[in-house]
Amino acid sequence: MGRWEPDSRGRLETAALALFGERGFENTTVVEIAARAGLTERTFFRYFADKREVLFGxxxxxxxxxxxxxxxxxxxxxxxxxxxxxxxxxxxxxxxxxxxxxxxxxxxxxxxxxxxxxxxxxxxxxxxxxxxxxxxxxxxxxxxxxxxxxxxxxxxxxxxxxxxxxxxxxxxxxxxxxxxxxxxxxxxxxx
Amino acid sequence: MGRWEPDSRGRLETAALALFGERGFENTTVVEIAARAGLTERTFFRYFADKREVLFGxxxxxxxxxxxxxxxxxxxxxxxxxxxxxxxxxxxxxxxxxxxxxxxxxxxxxxxxxxxxxxxxxxxxxxxxxxxxxxxxxxxxxxxxxxxxxxxxxxxxxxxxxxxxxxxxxxxxxxxxxxxxxxxxxxxxxx
CATH class of the missing domain: 1.10.357.10 (Tetracycline Repressor, domain 2)
Structure with missing residues (x-):
């Protein structure tokens, strides 16, 4: 959570919810969430175990x-x-x-x-x-x-x-x- | 549900619960439940869609x-x-x-x-x-x-x-x- 990634968690959450809303939870991948947030898949997994955890974390x-x-x-x-x-x-x-x-x-x-x-x-x-x-x-x-x-x-x-x-x-x-x-x-x- | 199968449902329920109790729900098969009840697998499926339905039917x-x-x-x-x-x-x-x-x-x-x-x-x-x-x-x-x-x-x-x-x-x-x-x-x- 260094300075070079300001509010990565928040950006991932926002990206995930936008994608879930657009194409449905089941049709959204972690890769897509990370891309939408301008972050890597690896960064996603630093905050969430899976896409469901964005909703239930x-x-x-x-x-x-x-x-x-x-x-x-x-x-x-x-x-x-x-x-x-x-x-x-x-x-x-x-x-x-x-x-x-x-x-x-x-x-x-x-x-x-x-x-x-x-x-x-x-x-x-x-x-x-x-x-x-x-x-x-x-x-x-x-x-x-x-x-x-x-x-x-x-x-x-x-x-x-x-x-x-x-x-x-x-x-x-x-x-x-x-x-x-x-x-x-x-x-x-x-x- | 002819006369030749008196209370098949009840026998299947009793057999299923006994087996679930003995070896756990996950380790019990429909074949075993039917056998314990002295009935066929086919008869089981006339009453229940699967073993979980014995509990939730x-x-x-x-x-x-x-x-x-x-x-x-x-x-x-x-x-x-x-x-x-x-x-x-x-x-x-x-x-x-x-x-x-x-x-x-x-x-x-x-x-x-x-x-x-x-x-x-x-x-x-x-x-x-x-x-x-x-x-x-x-x-x-x-x-x-x-x-x-x-x-x-x-x-x-x-x-x-x-x-x-x-x-x-x-x-x-x-x-x-x-x-x-x-x-x-x-x-x-x-x-």
């Missing part, structure tokens, strides 16, 4: 942020509040890269295998959050339930954010989605 | 039951109540096949690809339930949020059911999981 940072937020929350904080705060932090991170997120989402939506990979990514994030909750003393079942609920809130807010036309920011939409869930569960009449 | 019936319950609920019923009722119905169906469900779960837990397939199955069920809610007039975002919340309740209850030592039945555990979610969301203090 961010999962590690997302997991660290989620787990770090849960781990760092005050001891007596309500577990669902903690999880929502973690997803708000994740949403703020994604808000910084809205253009990337939108293009990435369009590529994923167009490809069954990538959609499945995204579903699995979210399930792994939920499992990591549930583990973090258990470390805080939350029971086995409640930890999964709360983490999965966090993912449900996040997914609904993400769908709203992707289609957002009024420039409302992702963390705000997380809050709205959470409020909606609270209203929905309070409204349910089952004894 | 029930998804269609589950989806029909979930969607049918949502579609058939009273017009003014609370959407989350409707979804929970649908998962209670699904849980009652699975309760009838508890032995099969336990063995199946053990096989899936031991194989990454199968675990991923199970995650995707649940996501597809959630999408089908969300579509059914939209047909009832529930908004785009709320439908996904409520359906995903239903899956969260179902998954937590399933994990509890699989580990259940007091013979509590799956539908009851759905109810308990729902009550827990209500308590969790009511307890969250975020404004």
């Amino acid at each position: 961010g999962a590690g940072a997302l997991r660290e942020l989620l787990v770090g937020t849960v781990d760092g929350a005050p001891e007596n904080a309500d577990p669902l509040d903690v999880v929502v705060a973690a997803f708000e932090a994740a949403a703020a991170m994604l808000q910084e890269r809205r253009e990337f997120a939108l293009r990435r989402q369009a590529v994923i939506a167009a490809n069954t295998e990538l959609r499945e990979r995204e579903v699995i990514k979210l399930a792994l994030l939920a499992a990591a959050v549930a583990d973090a909750l258990r470390r805080r003393g939350v029971s086995e079942t409640a930890a999964s339930l709360i983490a999965d609920t966090g993912i449900a809130i996040f997914s609904a807010a993400f769908a709203a954010w992707i289609n957002e036309t009024e420039h409302r920011e992702f963390p705000l939409l997380i809050r709205e989605s959470f409020d909606e869930l609270r209203a929905v569960t309070a409204g349910a009449t089952r004894p | 029930g998804a269609g019936a589950l989806r029909e039951l979930l969607v049918g319950t949502v579609d058939g609920a009273p017009e003014n019923a609370d959407p989350l109540d409707v979804v929970v009722a649908a998962f209670e119905a699904a849980a009652a169906m699975l309760q009838e096949r508890r032995e099969f469900a336990l063995r199946r779960q053990a096989v899936i837990a031991a194989n990454t690809e199968l675990r991923e397939r199970e995650v995707i199955k649940l996501a597809l069920l959630a999408a089908a339930v969300a579509d059914a809610l939209r047909r009832r007039g529930v908004s785009e975002t709320a439908a996904s949020l409520i359906a995903d919340t239903g899956i969260a309740i179902f998954s937590a209850a399933f994990a509890a059911w699989i580990n259940e030592t007091e013979h509590r039945e799956f539908p009851l555990l759905i109810r308990e999981s729902f009550d827990e979610l209500r308590a969790v969301t009511a307890g969250a203090t975020r404004p």
Whole structure:
């Protein structure tokens, strides 16, 4: 990552997403991505294991942020509040890269295998959050339930954010989605 | 499905799960499953497209039951109540096949690809339930949020059911999981 390759990663990402959008994920090669970015194939592999990692390489940072937020929350904080705060932090991170997120989402939506990979990514994030909750003393079942609920809130807010036309920011939409869930569960009449 | 093959499907399922448990899913062939069941390979393929379908062939019936319950609920019923009722119905169906469900779960837990397939199955069920809610007039975002919340309740209850030592039945555990979610969301203090 010397000076002679300013933001190689960013250029590779931009080139990859442009090509995925133009000709489809499956019809794009690493050679083409590198060429479009004005870099070598070798440089590509310094940043990404394969072309799919351009789309999914961010999962590690997302997991660290989620787990770090849960781990760092005050001891007596309500577990669902903690999880929502973690997803708000994740949403703020994604808000910084809205253009990337939108293009990435369009590529994923167009490809069954990538959609499945995204579903699995979210399930792994939920499992990591549930583990973090258990470390805080939350029971086995409640930890999964709360983490999965966090993912449900996040997914609904993400769908709203992707289609957002009024420039409302992702963390705000997380809050709205959470409020909606609270209203929905309070409204349910089952004894 | 003539008289000369009494419960061929059931025999194939039993044989397959026994073999998957003994030697692993990946090390079991269709020929072996058919032989263990005392049937031909050709009979196997009359019931299942491949060995994976022994584990996932029930998804269609589950989806029909979930969607049918949502579609058939009273017009003014609370959407989350409707979804929970649908998962209670699904849980009652699975309760009838508890032995099969336990063995199946053990096989899936031991194989990454199968675990991923199970995650995707649940996501597809959630999408089908969300579509059914939209047909009832529930908004785009709320439908996904409520359906995903239903899956969260179902998954937590399933994990509890699989580990259940007091013979509590799956539908009851759905109810308990729902009550827990209500308590969790009511307890969250975020404004």
